[in-house]
Amino acid sequence: MKRFSIDPHAGEPPFEQLRRQVIDGVRSGELVAGERMPTVRGLATDLGLAANTVAKAYRALEADGVIVTGGRAGSVIAATGDVTHRQAQAAALAFATRIRELGIDDDEAAALVAAALRAR
Structure with a gap:
């Protein structure tokens, strides 16, 4: 089973679906502080999305303090x-x-x- 999935028929945009799934994963404890997130390109490929869509979700998650992006180190779940x-x-x-x-x-x-x- 994939950790993240996108419903193309949902009324919610794909970037928001991804953003919400990450937040829900953190709240449930499925995603823990320091856990590395998939690369933008890799996740985009897995989900059949444009890389810019995943990047938009990651930027929103970073602005919300849910993930921390460290250049070549990639994105990780932020400490809470x-x-x-x-x-x-x-x-x-x-x-x-x-x-x-x-x-x-x-x-x-x-x-x-x-x-x-x-x-x-």
């Missing part, structure tokens, strides 16, 4: 919530990045976190 929550999100992202670098699978990573939380 209070300072403590943002720090926890950043720590989780750093952990996940390092776990991937080490080649550790999700189940083992979760077990390591659970053990560390019990040890505190």
